[in-house]
Amino acid sequence: MKTLLLLPVLAVAGAMTLPEPRLAAPPFDQPDMVRVAAGQIAFRPFGSFSQNGKARNPRRSALTVPGFEIMKFQVTGGQYAACVADGACEPARAVPPEAPQTGVNWNDASAFAAWYADRTGEPWRLPTEAEWQLAAAERYGDSGAEYEAADPGAQMLASYAKGISLRTKADPGLYPAGAFGLNSKGLADVAGNVWEWTDGCMQNGQLAPDGTVAETDPYCSVRITGGVHRAAVIDFVRDASVGGCAVGLPPDHLGFRLVRAERPPAPTA
Incomplete structure (x- = not known):
């Protein structure tokens, strides 16, 4: 008899909906965001390509990139410190709380993105290489020789000349966020003196007769950074100015911002 009396109680208890677990409070104030509308860029992968047995850079191709939101400023020392305090990020170079966090490698930046996404319940991540180019707008830099420079010597001279020209804009000093102003999209400090990690990988492949990429194989132990010029940096390197830059001129400082x-989906031509 007692068992029968308990059945309605158990049925009611089983029908109750338990409250969903609440996310922890955000670790810092919501960062300022910029909405980048969908757009088209002239894109070429960064890496080592050959055509008819000779090294050659790919021809640029038009790519359409979907819209997205991106941090107006690079991740700061104070924001990164919150991740370190939570045990989710490795300690990095000590910088003022309001300055961009530098001295971080690709793994550090990825760990921060995963931690922040977990703490907020929002899809935070590193930008794709194409997204970074679209967001950088007129400040996007590429020191690589164009496809038309077919002679290896001409390629090297063109890359060197473009790189030196772009490097005149760099400055190894450390400045607070916003010191390099805004670009036309409203992003701060793009192509200042901090190169930003993307999730792009160095590519190796073959070119078609027209100079476009026929086949490619990503090498993701080397990641692409965007800044005054693109640079391919080994993913565990925190200071590429002293080594670890796989291709091209090295960055001054390594930092990041999140999307x-x-x-x-993969960009469409």
């Missing part, structure tokens, strides 16, 4: 968006 808030689900990862987009």
Whole structure:
């Protein structure tokens, strides 16, 4: 008889909906964000390509990039310190709380993105290489020789000349966020003196007769950074100015900013 009396109580208890677990409070104030509308860029992968047995850079191709939200400023020392205090990030170079966090490698930046996404329940991640180029707008830099420079010597001279020209804009000093002003999209400090990690990988492949990429194989132990010029940096390197830059001129400082968006489908031509 007692068992029968308990059945309605158990049925009611089983029908109750338990409250969903609440996310922890955000570790810092919501960062300022910039909405970048979908747009088209002239893109070429960064890496080592050959055509008819000779090294050659790919021809640029038009790519359409979906819209996304991106941090107006690079991740600061204070924001990164919150991740370190939470045990989710490795300690990095000590910088003022309001300055961009530098001295971080790709793994550090990825760990921060995963931690921040977990703490906020939002899809934070590193930008794709194409997203970074679209967001950088007129400040996007590429020191690589164009496809038309077919002779290896001409390629090297063109890359060197473009790189030196772009490097005149760099400055090894350390400045607070916003010191390098805004670009036309409203992003601060793009192509200042901090190169930013993307999730792009160095590519190795073959070119078609027209100079476009026929086949490519990503080498993701080397990641692409965007800044005054693109640079390919080994993923565990925190200071590429003293070594670890796989291709091209090295960055001055390594930092990052995040995108808030689900990862987009592959860009379409």
